[in-house]
Amino acid sequence: MPLEPYEEVSHPSFEEEAAKEFSFTQLGPGTAELRGPCPRCRTVIRVPVVTSTYKSFRLWRRSRAQQLPPPGEVHEEIVICTCEEDHPGRPADRIGCGAFWRLEITSA
Ligand SMILES: [Zn+2]
Numbered sequence: 001m002p003l004e005p006y007e008e009v010s011h012p013s014f015e016e017e018a019a020k021e022f023s024f025t026q027l028g029p030g031t032a033e034l035r036g037p038c039p040r041c042r043t044v045i046r047v048p049v050v051t052s053t054y055k056s057f058r059l060w061r062r063s064r065a066q067q068l069p070p071p072g073e074v075h076e077e078i079v080i081c082t083c084e085e086d087h088p089g090r091p092a093d094r095i096g097c098g099a100f101w102r103l104e105i106t107s108a
């Protein structure tokens with residue numbers, strides 16, 4: 001299957017899919033890792049998260065029924081695809097397929 005061309009793009013469905021499919025592992029106080037498939041090119045990527053203001057935090061899986069933010073502070077993490085595939089048209093100084101999306105993390 002040919003690879004999608006590199007394109008800096010975001011879409012609301014990226015956010016929804018990533019919130020469902022990414023797992024969140026707390027590594028230590030204020031340090032965690034997000035891991036899951038890029039919603040655009042499906043390569044599993046790992047994203048370190050450092051949120052020194054929170055001792056404990058978790059990925060917030062927003063559902064359609066849940067319009068209100070959960071209690072506690074919400075931190076927005078912008079995730080950029082960091083796959084190592086050779087997407088056509090990618091500038092030499094970039095990595096990934098260009099997709100980016102937002103994940104919300106809340107203090108637990
Ligand atoms: Zn890719």
Ligand SMILES: [Zn+2]
Nearest residue numbers: 038041081097
């Ligand atoms: Zn990607």
